[in-house]
Amino acid sequence: MADWMKDLNEDQLNEVERQFDIYAGGTQEVIPEAELKQKITKSIKTNTPLKIKLGLDPSAPDVHIGHTVVLNKMRQFQENGHIVQLIIGDFTGKIGDPTGKSAARKQLTDEEVKHNAQTYFEQFGKVLDKEKVELFYNSKWLKNLNLEDVIHLAGSITVARLLERNDFSERLSTGKPISLHEFFYPLMQGYDSVVLESDVELGGTDQHFNVLMGRGLQEHYGKEKQVAMMLPLLEGLDGKEKMSKSKHNYIGIDEEPKEMFGKTMSIPDELMIKYFELATDLTLEEKNQIREGLEAGGLHPRDAKMLLGSTLVRMFHGEEAAEKAQEQFKAIFQKGAVPDDIPVVQWKKSRTVPVIELLVDLKMLASKSEARRMIANGGVKISGSKVEDQALEVSLTDGLIIGVGKRKFIKIQVS
Structure with missing residues (x-):
């Protein structure tokens, strides 16, 4: 028996497994899984909630369904009494996350960061209980670092390690410039975890390097290491590219119910299970039933997609709006009617x-x-x-x- 399992009664063991199954479900990778179980166990034994971190680079104010993948996972932790740490990167946002970029990003002004951060927080309230979110702005600690602190932080990693990032290595190999300040983005994001002593950090798979940086820096500063949980990126309506407003393949969480429902009905059939898994608030049992029904042929893809559309509209606009959107869709597309409220x-x-x-x-x-x-x-x-x-x-x-x-x-x- 593993050490972390000692002194647990049967109910506590079951609770550890229950929470672990919920949190690990739908993830791409948990680094490492054993430590997540240990942290859940410690939380149950000591009746102390875990601190679950999500860092946000407020580069744009619009939130779509793809962004909610990590928020849905945070909500699961929140529903089990754990603490959500939402970090607005008002300091790091002025640098801009270089992830996936072929050139340095435009640095944001204080006014742009503040506006985007406020819009983010308001929209995230549609997924998370804002009253139970600890909101931080990382300028609170990063702007107070002196040169000695910065040098100590920079000494925690080698240039070779930083250049392992695809975006940096590709730019270097093609002769495109890399500004020195860009190297500090992952370091500062990782330092947020040191300051807040986070237990778990969530991020999309494109944030793998940045999230693991927090784990490494916590060890460097003598802190207990956080668990890194990587969530898959959600493909957009085209079924190919990552959901993005710039690619016009997105479903915005502030879109009108009928538009949200109609867009959902255009999702490729093969992506439905992934959308149910990552983008809805259905229980694990309900998601499993839908998956089994589709795989066995007992649930028609059209009916599953209608359920998906109703679920998404209900999550962001309420039950009444979901029912109305579904009826409008049936009237327009199944019966050939024209909507009453056209412009x-x-x-x-x-x-x-x-x-x-x-x-x-x-x-x-x-x-x-x-x-x-x-x-x-x-x-x-x-x-x-x-x-x-x-x-x-x-x-x-x-x-x-x-x-x-x-x-x-x-x-x-x-x-």
Whole structure:
């Protein structure tokens, strides 16, 4: 029997295993697993909550479903009484995390950091209980380091070790510059763990180097080492690239319920289980039932996707909004109806206009080439009739409804 299991009664052993299974579920890697069990055991024995860290670089104010993967994991810890340490990198954010970047990132101003941090915290409150979050700004301790402290911190790692990072090594090999201040980003993120004596730090797999830095620095400063928990990156709606607003493949947590539901229904079938696993608040048992149902064929992918859409909308907008979004989707896409609340556009130009120009003028498609492709793919309708002729001249009248794809509709009002 391992030392950490000694003096535990059967109920305590079961509780250790229960919590471990919840936390380890859906992770890419737990480094090391044995230490996580030891920390859970110590927490139960001493009735002392674990300190679970997540560092945030407030480089942009928008939060999407991909960002919530680590937040959902933190919520699991929070639900079992552990302490969530949310660190806003107002100091490190001025440097910018070099992870995955081919050039140094633009340094943020104090005003940009403050604005983004506030927006983050408000949006994260949709996943976490904000009343039970310890919020820190790392400038509180990092700005007070003197030169001797910084030199001691820099002495904890070699340049060769830093250059093992793919982003640094690739830039070096291609002759692209690396500014000295960029080397300090992972060091400062790791130093946050030293100051806060974190027990566990969460991060996406692209944060592997930075999160392990905290574990190494804690050992360097004589602290108990944190466990690193790496979460998978969630692919976006295209099923290929990491979810990102810049790639237009995201579901924003502040999006309207019907938009959120509609986007969810476009997720590739093969990603559904991953979305359930990483992005929802369903219990482990419920997730397992969905997985087993899909694999055995007892649960139709369409029905599973409807459940996923309803779950995501319910999480961020409530039960009533989820039910309404599902009914709207059924009415529009399964019954061929047009939504009641489509936007109305005042049309003041020529009463007759080429369909390609119309679609671009209405900003339903970004360019004429996109409009041609959409028509060729059968994705444009005028008052329910599919447009097949790219040279069509459209006669505009009050109440004419233009539809693009499955979710974009505009009603014309001629003035």
